[in-house]
């Protein structure tokens with residue numbers, strides 16, 4: 001089973017974590033299965049950006065980005081070349097390392113009003 005190394009996030013995972021998940025699982029589901037409560041406002045149907053992660057290692061091992069994911073990602077806070085929507089990023093055999101951005105769009109809005 002591939003491992004996901006989660007870099008420390010102040011609220012969701014202060015110490016960082018290493019979790020395992022079955023091949024074919026989305027990164028978002030895998031994190032939820034291990035009580036890392038990344039936002040998923042749309043329920044994992046590629047209609048928000050709250051599940052945005054940056055895949056620091058293993059990016060190329062994931063399934064290809066579809067057009068609708070790319071369109072949605074364009075609106076994500078802190079977009080980077082290695083960004084994915086974690087509900088659309090499906091684990092293959094390879095371990096990955098992910099960073100959960102400090103803000104999602106929801107929180108960024110709240111923080112700047």
Ligand code: FES
Nearest residue numbers: 042044046051087
């Ligand atoms: S949970 Fe909304 S796009 Fe992933």
